[in-house]
Amino acid sequence: MKAIGLHAVGLLGPGLDDFDSARPVLAGETPLASREVHVPPPGLLPANERRRTTATIRLALKVAEEATEGADRSRLRSVFASSSGDMDIIDRICDALTQPEPVVSPVQFHNSVHNAPAGNWSIATRNPAPATALSGYNASLAAGLLEAATLQLDEGGDVLLACYDVPSMDSFIHVRPIHHPFAVALRLGPVDGAPWQLQLDLGGPAAADPCHSDDLEALRGSNPAARALPLLERLVRGTPGNVTLEAPLGRSLNIRVGP
Amino acid sequence: MDPLVITAHTLTSAAGTGIAANAEALRNGVSGLRPCDLESVSLDTHIGRVPGVEAITLKGELAPFQCRNNQLAELGLRQDGFADAVAAAVARYGADRVAVLLGTSTSGIAATEAAYHRRDPQTRALPPDYDYQHTQNMFSLADFVATRFGLSGPALVVSTACSSSAKVFADARRYMAAGLCDAAVVGGVDSLCGMTLYGFNALQLVAAQPCTPLDRDRAGISIGEAAGFFLLERPSPDTTGPRLTGHGESSDAHHMSAPHPEGLGAATALQQALERGGRRGDEIDYVLMHATATPANDGAEARALVRSLGPRPRAVGTKGLTGHTLGAAGAVGVAQALASLDGGFVPPTAGLKMLDPQLDLEARGEAEPRLVQRVLVNAFGFGGNNCSLLLEAAP
Numbered sequence: 001m002k003a004i005g006l007h008a009v010g011l012l013g014p015g016l017d018d019f020d021s022a023r024p025v026l027a028g029e030t031p032l033a034s035r036e037v038h039v040p041p042p043g044l045l046p047a048n049e050r051r052r053t054t055a056t057i058r059l060a061l062k063v064a065e066e067a068t069e070g071a072d073r074s075r076l077r078s079v080f081a082s083s084s085g086d087m088d089i090i091d092r093i094c095d096a097l098t099q100p101e102p103v104v105s106p107v108q109f110h111n112s113v114h115n116a117p118a119g120n121w122s123i124a125t126r127n128p129a130p131a132t133a134l135s136g137y138n139a140s141l142a143a144g145l146l147e148a149a150t151l152q153l154d155e156g157g158d159v160l161l162a163c164y165d166v167p168s169m170d171s172f173i174h175v176r177p178i179h180h181p182f183a184v185a186l187r188l189g190p191v192d193g194a195p196w197q198l199q200l201d202l203g204g205p206a207a208a209d210p211c212h213s214d215d216l217e218a219l220r221g222s223n224p225a226a227r228a229l230p231l232l233e234r235l236v237r238g239t240p241g242n243v244t245l246e247a248p249l250g251r252s253l254n255i256r257v258g259p
Numbered sequence: 260m261d262p263l264v265i266t267a268h269t270l271t272s273a274a275g276t277g278i279a280a281n282a283e284a285l286r287n288g289v290s291g292l293r294p295c296d297l298e299s300v301s302l303d304t305h306i307g308r309v310p311g312v313e314a315i316t317l318k319g320e321l322a323p324f325q326c327r328n329n330q331l332a333e334l335g336l337r338q339d340g341f342a343d344a345v346a347a348a349v350a351r352y353g354a355d356r357v358a359v360l361l362g363t364s365t366s367g368i369a370a371t372e373a374a375y376h377r378r379d380p381q382t383r384a385l386p387p388d389y390d391y392q393h394t395q396n397m398f399s400l401a402d403f404v405a406t407r408f409g410l411s412g413p414a415l416v417v418s419t420a421c422s423s424s425a426k427v428f429a430d431a432r433r434y435m436a437a438g439l440c441d442a443a444v445v446g447g448v449d450s451l452c453g454m455t456l457y458g459f460n461a462l463q464l465v466a467a468q469p470c471t472p473l474d475r476d477r478a479g480i481s482i483g484e485a486a487g488f489f490l491l492e493r494p495s496p497d498t499t500g501p502r503l504t505g506h507g508e509s510s511d512a513h514h515m516s517a518p519h520p521e522g523l524g525a526a527t528a529l530q531q532a533l534e535r536g537g538r539r540g541d542e543i544d545y546v547l548m549h550a551t552a553t554p555a556n557d558g559a560e561a562r563a564l565v566r567s568l569g570p571r572p573r574a575v576g577t578k579g580l581t582g583h584t585l586g587a588a589g590a591v592g593v594a595q596a597l598a599s600l601d602g603g604f605v606p607p608t609a610g611l612k613m614l615d616p617q618l619d620l621e622a623r624g625e626a627e628p629r630l631v632q633r634v635l636v637n638a639f640g641f642g643g644n645n646c647s648l649l650l651e652a653a654p
Contacts, residue, residue, distance in 0.1 A: 094374075115418065146434075172391070
């Protein structure tokens with residue numbers, strides 16, 4: 001595929017509050033200080049909509065806001081990639097369905113759709129551009145990158161990719177052991193004026209690259225969205241090179257990162 | 260845009276198993292809806308339930324995928340020689356050059372619902388035989404189809420509620436343009452479950468009687484299930500069939516579960532599909548509407564049609580046959596459009612007694628036999644997620 005530009009990054013995870021403040025950790029200069037993740041309420045949504053958001057929506061919108069700071073949010077197309085979507089709501093609705101007379105909350109139900117963050121993002125930014133929501137299980141990041149890249153190459157312009165997964169609820173933690181939230185967003189666009197260039201190549205079976213730092217490597221496997229960490233390390237180190245991610249169906253996604 | 264050729268397809272819905280049965284029901288307006296008899300659900304409504312889903316057993320390496328959604332997918336994949344067509348595409352291009360791009364809204368969540376009923380009463384732990392990855396996870400559907408056919412091309416599941424299986428057609432066009440694949444298995448599957456039935460009921464959008472799209476007295480949706488699959492390839496001397504010639508996607512940016520009242524986002528999607536196909540509104544034989552039969556949805560969509568095609572456009576709603584199949588709705592609509600291109604008829608709007616005069620559409624309760632060459636298919640979802648596809652007869 002042709003190269004695309006990477007213009008900005010958003011990040012939230014344990015000990016990683018945003019991309020800029022996480023740079024020393026990603027560069028291996030500062031150890032990761034593990035602490036609970038605080039997800040701020042989405043500033044772009046009006047108050048009444050904000051009250052109805054879920055942890056999943058807040059997580060996705062936090063990194064989407066960060067990656068689009070200073071950009072025209074009312075026009076860019078968006079891709080929301082998540083392995084599992086809103087597991088909290090799925091838990092609550094499945095629990096309600098075990099009752100003799102099930103009562104499902106209408107707000108929970110409309111927030112249960114995989115594209116709830118995408119819908120809230122388009123409402124928050126008054127953006128009529130196409131938005132999509134997808135899953136590639138543990139390879140959702142690679143699937144999202146390919147989706148966003150094909151959108152950018154097809155029509156030019158900016159494309160937002162947000163990739164996120166919330167922790168599993170108690171009853172699911174053994175089935176799907178995700179213990180903390182993690183989210184990353186990339187604002188992709190034309191090569192011109194971009195601080196980084198990404199050239200994607202969907203390859204055959206190959207092992208994903210580990211992180212340089214042991215702290216981050218421990219995080220990488222703990223949430224599908226944290227699979228982005230080796231790429232983020234490469235970005236802050238500022239040297240050209242390749243990063244290999246796990247892609248769906250046993251494939252690999254090779255990303256050549258250039259200045 | 261460069262068109263894609265639909266070289267094979269299949270549809271299984273409450274209206275029929277396989278494309279011949281669905282085409283017959285479509286032409287004659289024979290509904291597959293019946294009073295809700297789903298074991299775990301006690302609601303006063305009609306559903307579009309596919310016969311024979313429960314009898315499907317997934318074996319061998321497919322066994323972990325066993326759940327209603329993948330059982331329905333398997334039933335669909337056994338029809339219409341679709342498996343042979345995929346095998347031929349693999350032989351022609353290689354397994355790693357055939358993409359798997361599918362849509363669903365709830366994937367195999369019925370398996371999770373059933374597992375919650377079997378939680379340990381003390382620890383609340385889920386039963387040990389519950390397999391989240393291969394059933395409820397959104398990607399399960401693409402994983403299942405890829406595993407069944409041995410495919411290893413680019414793969415994803417799009418889950419944008421009721422536009423899911425329409426948007427994958429646009430994805431296939433972009434993936435092919437980017438050189439990521441030479442063929443794509445696209446489509447979608449959604450299956451009946453407690454979550455959607457009780458959820459739509461909570462939103463007060465479910466009708467007690469079979470749904471009646473576009474009717475003056477329409478009272479809400481009937482929920483259905485379906486599996487529709489399509490094999491897409493680039494045009495060449497070896498590929499014949501109807502074509503995807505345009506697609507349009509947009510967001511309402513208005514409300515999570517209510518359409519924009521003027522249908523602005525929907526109109527944008529329709530106009531983009533026309534522009535990509537290089538067609539004017541008056542070149543379209545009819546629009547196969549999303550037409551879910553809620554008062555608000557059909558009203559907003561009708562305004563979008565008038566806005567993009569002019570006054571009194573020829574329109575068809577088909578959810579009276581199948582119910583609203585949610586994430587599979589786009590695939591159902593495309594398969595129905597192909598049936599009408601092939602059979603030479605504009606389908607009836609099944610269940611239509613008195614066309615709502617406020618819609619400013621032309622719609623009929625009976626089939627209209629005539630040459631059909633170009634059809635727009637709409638699929639709109641929660642989150643204000645819109646997709647329109649332009650299908651044309653083989654040149």
